[in-house]
Structure formats: structure tokens, C-alpha cells
Amino acid sequence: MSKPPKLKRAPLYSERDKDNLRWLWTRYLRQKAPWLFVVLGMILVQGVVYQQFLSMTESGLRVIFESGSVADLVQVCIVVFVLFAVRGLMSYLVPRVTIWISNDAIFQMRRDLIDHMMRLDLAYFERTKSGEIIQRLVTQTQSLGVFVGQATANAVRDAVTVIIVSGYLIWKNPILFATAVVVLPFIIWVMNYVSDRVKITQGEAETALGEYMNGIEETTAGMRTVKIAGQEGVETDRLMKGTRSIRDLMNRVQITQALTMPSIDLSSAFVYVLVIGGGGYMVLSPQFDMDGAGIITFLLGMVMVFDPARLLAMFFGALPSNLVLLDRIRRLHDEVPSITDKPGATSEFDTRGDIVLEDVHFSYSEDQPLFHGLDMTFKGGQVSAIVGSTGSGKTTILSLLTRLYDTKAGRITIGGQPIDQLKVQALRGAYSVVAQDIVIFNNSIWENIRYVKPEASEEEVWQAAEKAEIADVIRARGGAPVGPKGAQLSGGQKQRIAIARAFLSDAPIILLDEATSALDQATEARIKSALDRLTKGKTCIVVAHRLSSIADADRIYVLEAGQLVEEGRHDQLLKQNRLYAQLYSAQKQGYDKKP
Structure with a gap:
């Protein structure tokens, strides 16, 4: 019996990932390149400070073990303090600049996405869940911004620290350093293993989270029906199913990521044993130019390498998740409208x-x-x-x-x-459209009418309100918001807002889409008088369910x-x-x- 073909392992970073990163750099980060070079310079200063700290530590130990000069020791302590003061200043300036860069980049990204989204066809919104759109514009862009700014800057700092300190340790003792990095292939294998699995699971988690947010929006929007039908339990079960799904997926992501740290800790322990054993032998053996101050400094240097290496590993463990977020955001930007000029x-x-x-x-x-x-x-x-x-x-x-x-x-x-x-x-x-289901915003009736013509004067809005017979309601309510989706208004009041909008825009063609079908006959008669004034002398197309309302067509x-x-x-x-x-x-x- 033949064995099934072995699945080819996907590359760590696909061509799509690379293209997304180029898109992010070209559109939102390249223009800030001068500031990024400033940040890189400050990070290099931090790395040099660590290297100089090691050098001064070794000098201080030799002062203690050999010369015993208090003045030299004080001088070493002062220099070390100055070095860390410089590093502390850089540690404040680097995140401050990177936060500004990343927040501005995410602001521009959201601006572009909103502008692009407004140009998309209605068909896109009819096939895409609103929770998914909200997720991309809010949570995914924010998470990506934090990662691009603080996390990436910290990763560059850690990488620079590892490179500079490692270079110093190689210069001090290349044999001992070569012994210490034998675990590097194992660490790389762990990172590849984690990245593959995190990327797959994170994609599933983001899909589940989008569906969960959409479910919450549907439930809250339909709460009136939920309460009347007594279906609170059903909705609770539906939302809890999504909650459990997200919990399980995030557990899988985070448990997989959790493999990184213990693997590196175990590797670090193995390295420290090799350094202590090998370095101790070099100190004891007359064949090597290594003393107690040198081995202590080398051990301290290895700590300074492995601690940022741990953080760097965490960064690369989180990178696949953020590549998934970037891809989701990019896909919204890549949607192509078909209705264009x-x-x-x-x-x-x-x-x-x-x-x-x-x-x-x-x-x-x-x-x-x-x-x-x-x-x-x-x-x-x-x-x-x-x-x-x-x-x-x-x-x-x-x-x-x-x-x-x-x-x-x-x-x-x-x-x-x-x-x-x-x-x-x-x-x-x-066109002016008066439909059965009109969009009402949680603002005053006045602002809801002026929505179609923001530059309208007060007199124009009042005229439209009077013609639509909604002015008395405005006077009674004042500037009070009407609730989400106009929850505090009756169906007739909502329709009169739509008619007032049509009066305000004063378009030559009127479209009435089931404008009175949901109203009682008394309210319909009042609305019809406003509609008659609206449509007088204009082209009017009426979609009607109640045939008595179009007998005069x-x-x-x-x-x-x-x-x-x-x-x-x-x-x-x-x-x-x-x-x-x-x-x-x-x-x-x-x-x-x-x-």
C-alpha cells in the first residue's frame, strides 16, 4: 500500500506576507524614514552602552581583584552611572518617537480604509458582516499599530543589543562564544514550529472574533424582538458558543506561543553550563589568557545576550499573528469597486x-x-x-x-x-429616497434632517421640517438624541424625517420605496399629504405594497x-x-x- 504524499512545508513568510510588508512600508512608513533613522541611532547608542558597561565591569573587577585602588573604583562607578543615564534617556525617547510614528501611520491607514470603504459597492456590504468591518477598522488596526511601533522598536533594540554584545564577546573569547551558540539551530527550529502553528490558528481566531462581534451587534440591534419573544436564553447560548470558540482558539495560539520561552530557558541553562564549565577550565588552565574577571564578565555578557534574545523570540512568535492582521486589513484595501465613473x-x-x-x-x-x-x-x-x-x-x-x-x-x-x-x-x-427602512442616527431630529445637506441654513431646515410636518416634534424634543437607530421615535416620525430630508435636498426625482407600508391608515394619511407636496411637479417612482396608496398614479x-x-x-x-x-x-x- 503506497504511503500518502508528504505535505510540503509552507515557507515561513509567504510572498503575500512579503508583499503586505512592502505595502505597509511604502504607504505608511517610508515617509517617516528620517525619524526611523533617528530611532535606529538612539537604539545603537543603547547597544553601545551595554558593550561599554561590560568593558567597565571587567575593569572594575580587575581594580577590586588586583590594584585595590578606591579612586579607580569610584571612577568606574561614575562612568557606569553615566552610561546607564544615557541608556535611560534613550529608553524614554525611543518609545516616545515610535509611538508617535505608529499612531500616525495607523491614523493614515484608517483614513485610507474609511475613504476606500465609502467607495465600495453596496454588494460588498451585503456580503460582508458588519462585525468583520468593525473588527478591521478598530481592533486589528490598533493591534497592528502597537506591534509596528513599540514591539518592533523593542525588537530592533534587542537585536542590536544581541549583535553588539555578541561581537564584543567574540572579540574577547571566540572559542567560548562558539561553544555557547551551539543551541542556535534548536532555537531556530522552535521558532519555525511555533510560527507555522500560530499563523494558522490566529487566522481562525480572527474569523471567529469577527463572527462573534457581528453576533453581538445583531443581538443588541434586535433586542426588542429578543425581549418580546422571550429568547434571551437562545441568544445567551448563541453568544456563549462564540465565546467558547474564541477561548479555545486563543488557548491554542497562546499555548503554542508558550513553547518558545521554556525552550529558550532550557537552551540558556545549557549555554550557561557550557560557559561556566569551559570558562572555568580556561581560567584554571595556563594555556588560555582568561582570568576570574574575564569569566565573570563573559557570563554577564551572555545574560545580556540571552535576555534580549528571549524578547526577540517573543517578537518573532507574535509576528505571524500580526501578519494575519495585516493581511486582513490589506484585503479590505484591495477590494475593488465596480461602480465607478x-x-x-x-x-x-x-x-x-x-x-x-x-x-x-x-x-x-x-x-x-x-x-x-x-x-x-x-x-x-x-x-x-x-x-x-x-x-x-x-x-x-x-x-x-x-x-x-x-x-x-x-x-x-x-x-x-x-x-x-x-x-x-x-x-x-x-434622487431623493424615502424608504420604509431609513437610517436614523443617534442625534437630534434637526441634525438627522440636515444630514443630507450639512451646509443648509437654519431657515432651510425649518422649512423642510414644516413641509414634512415634523417641526412640532423638533420643538418638543429640542436637541435631545433620538436613541440608537431612532429607537425613541415612532415609525411615522421616522418617515417624516425622511420626507424632510427629501424636501431639504430638493432633488428632481423622488423614489418612494414602501414609504408608508408599515404605517397605520391614520398616520399614512398624514404622511401622504406631505408626500403629495414633495412630489408635486417632479418625476416620482413609487414602490408600493398598499395599492390604495397609488390609485392616483x-x-x-x-x-x-x-x-x-x-x-x-x-x-x-x-x-x-x-x-x-x-x-x-x-x-x-x-x-x-x-x-
Whole structure:
């Protein structure tokens, strides 16, 4: 029976890792190279101080053992104190400068990521969990910043100390030093072993942590439903499952990393035994120029080598984890938006012209096509309505009109101008959207209205609020925040904020996406009066579930499974007695049965 092929060991640092490090250096660190050289200079001073300390220690021991001069001993002590004062100053300046460098680099990284994220397509946010995005922008960048700044500077300091002190020890006694470094291959093997396993497990841990954060956000956002349904226990179990998963993964990471220190400690003990034994023999043997002061200094030097070597090993043990973080951050930066301004795109177009869909093909996934040759015309200055069952593609049409998605085939035009030849910002600036699910920020109603036009004057905001019939609520609440996602507002108040925003932006095309479907009839009547003022004289496209609300529309389009099956005015469609008439009759009977 043949043996399975042996898996080839992955390189310690992949090409992707190297490319990520080049990206980090080129974009965020290279511009600070002068300051990095200053830091390196200060670190070199620290290393030289250690070497000089060893030299002065040996001189001091010889003063004690041989000459016995108190004056020479005092001189040695003064020099040692000055050396450590210099090192202490460097120990303060190095982290201060590196913290500034790393924090500024992470600030720029977050700035670039936020700017890039805002240019990404809606599709990215629909397929990516919000907890994962928060994790990359907050925790992963912060952890990476600490590692790049303090940890890396400390590692360079430790490496410089090891190199300079080792060089001094080699100069003093190359034979004894060569004996001491026989364990180096073992230490390298341990570091490779640890790095491989940490990198794999850290990737799993970061994925689990992102899912955990997303679960917390979902639970807190849906706490009203959780409480009403009495599902606290279910949510507790769900979050605790994620908690246990993270605990187990982090245990694996940290237990693997924990192998590093005892391995190096054992190696150090072995080295010290060799140095004491070999150095003692050299002191006792007349063949070697080694005395008691020399062997004590050499032992002290080995301590000064192995202590920073331990810290250096910890740095390289943590490096794979941080390479995983860097890769996660880089992947967000590498996301490429598909909805962009094409070469030669213009901002000029007839916003009051007809909006036409010609032979439009679209699907969210290749195996589930939605539109296959859809043709529709929304007349400029008129009210058009789109109705149909759930999943028929009503809201998708609005998404295509605003280029949240691009068509797979066919084209959409406004006033004869293809929308993919228009600048995205100019196109979307022509629309005002009033949707059922509107975004409300935890700020005052006033600030929520002004969100769409930050430069608006107080008079303009008040006019928009009066037209949307929300001004009285503003006066009553003042500047009080409305709670997360507008938790302290009713559904009607939220809708009136959306309408006020539309009045404030004063766009020529109004999109109403199920704007009143979640409201009771009394509230809907009040909202409808504001909507009538909003849409007067403008092109308006209404996606409606409640058919009674679009009876006055100039034209109604009926969709079924992505196909246009009927179109006409309300009375015409009722006379045809097809799908629209059936839907209207079913809704009317439902209303008649209500007490």
C-alpha cells in the first residue's frame, strides 16, 4: 500500500506576507524614514552602552581583584552611572518617537480604509458582516499599530543589543562564544514550529472574533424582538458558543506561543553550563589568557545576550499573528469597486427627462436571474408606481436606477443619456429616497434632517421640517438624541424625517420605496399629504405594497418574478381583471374585515 504524499512545508513568510510588508512600508512608513533613522541611532547608542558597561565591569573587577585602588573604583562607578543615564534617556525617547510614528501611520491607514470603504459597492456590504468591518477598522488596526511601533522598536533594540554584545564577546573569547551558540539551530527550529502553528490558528481566531462581534451587534440591534419573544436564553447560548470558540482558539495560539520561552530557558541553562564549565577550565588552565574577571564578565555578557534574545523570540512568535492582521486589513484595501465613473463621464443630463429601461438583464447570482429583457418607461414629471409580490424585483429597479448595481445587459437612460455614462455622484444627487427602512442616527431630529445637506441654513431646515410636518416634534424634543437607530421615535416620525430630508435636498426625482407600508391608515394619511407636496411637479417612482396608496398614479407597472406582466392606470388595470385586480381585491377584502 503506497504511503500518502508528504505535505510540503509552507515557507515561513509567504510572498503575500512579503508583499503586505512592502505595502505597509511604502504607504505608511517610508515617509517617516528620517525619524526611523533617528530611532535606529538612539537604539545603537543603547547597544553601545551595554558593550561599554561590560568593558567597565571587567575593569572594575580587575581594580577590586588586583590594584585595590578606591579612586579607580569610584571612577568606574561614575562612568557606569553615566552610561546607564544615557541608556535611560534613550529608553524614554525611543518609545516616545515610535509611538508617535505608529499612531500616525495607523491614523493614515484608517483614513485610507474609511475613504476606500465609502467607495465600495453596496454588494460588498451585503456580503460582508458588519462585525468583520468593525473588527478591521478598530481592533486589528490598533493591534497592528502597537506591534509596528513599540514591539518592533523593542525588537530592533534587542537585536542590536544581541549583535553588539555578541561581537564584543567574540572579540574577547571566540572559542567560548562558539561553544555557547551551539543551541542556535534548536532555537531556530522552535521558532519555525511555533510560527507555522500560530499563523494558522490566529487566522481562525480572527474569523471567529469577527463572527462573534457581528453576533453581538445583531443581538443588541434586535433586542426588542429578543425581549418580546422571550429568547434571551437562545441568544445567551448563541453568544456563549462564540465565546467558547474564541477561548479555545486563543488557548491554542497562546499555548503554542508558550513553547518558545521554556525552550529558550532550557537552551540558556545549557549555554550557561557550557560557559561556566569551559570558562572555568580556561581560567584554571595556563594555556588560555582568561582570568576570574574575564569569566565573570563573559557570563554577564551572555545574560545580556540571552535576555534580549528571549524578547526577540517573543517578537518573532507574535509576528505571524500580526501578519494575519495585516493581511486582513490589506484585503479590505484591495477590494475593488465596480461602480465607478467611466472615462469621459459627464455631470450634465436632463433630470426631468424620461427614465427608460431597455432590454435590461440583471441577476444577483449567475444561477438565479431576475430580469431578462425588462423594458419600462417612467415619464418625466409624472408619478409612476411599481407593484408586485415579494421578490418580483420592485426595489431592485430602484437600485439599478441609482447605480447601486449595474445591469448585466441592456441599458438605462435618463433624458436619453445612459446612466453609466454619468458621474455617479451627479446621478445619485438627482434622487431623493424615502424608504420604509431609513437610517436614523443617534442625534437630534434637526441634525438627522440636515444630514443630507450639512451646509443648509437654519431657515432651510425649518422649512423642510414644516413641509414634512415634523417641526412640532423638533420643538418638543429640542436637541435631545433620538436613541440608537431612532429607537425613541415612532415609525411615522421616522418617515417624516425622511420626507424632510427629501424636501431639504430638493432633488428632481423622488423614489418612494414602501414609504408608508408599515404605517397605520391614520398616520399614512398624514404622511401622504406631505408626500403629495414633495412630489408635486417632479418625476416620482413609487414602490408600493398598499395599492390604495397609488390609485392616483399616472402609470402603474405590475411585476411578477422579474417580468412586466401589466401596465396602465389604476382603473384600466382593474378593468383588465388580471393580477393587479386580484391583488387589489384581496387587499380591499382584508381592510373590510378589520374591525
